Amino acid sequence: MCDGIEVLTSPILPVCRVQQRDSALGLATVVAAWLAALIVAVAVLLLGGALAAVGAARAKKALPPVPQDTAASVTEDISTIKKGIR
Incomplete structure (x- = not known):
């Protein structure tokens, strides 16, 4: 099902996951390896x-x-305490 790709087990269905290095290596067939790694890194970021x-x-x-509610209750408590002090 997932040829050459890591398969994650899931309770519902298997999930295929392509790792970042695999993406860079696949892209490296079209452009230089350093540029492929840079493109993948920027995409991930x-x-x-x-x-x-x-x-x-x-x-x-x-x-x-x-x-x-808590803020209103604390405000009410403070005003009650201030009235009691006076």
Whole structure:
């Protein structure tokens, strides 16, 4: 099924994974080896950067770091304590 490619076992179906060096070696048949390695490295970095940007955007849209109910309760507690001191 995956000729010459590492097969990952999955509970649902087998997944074929092409390693980065295999991509560079395949591309090296068309261009110089150093250029093939550079192209693959840049592609991997761009993909990683895009995934990091998507993750950061999703993290910003996630729940607020301080729950609103708790913040309101603490503010109310502080005002009650200040009234009790006076």
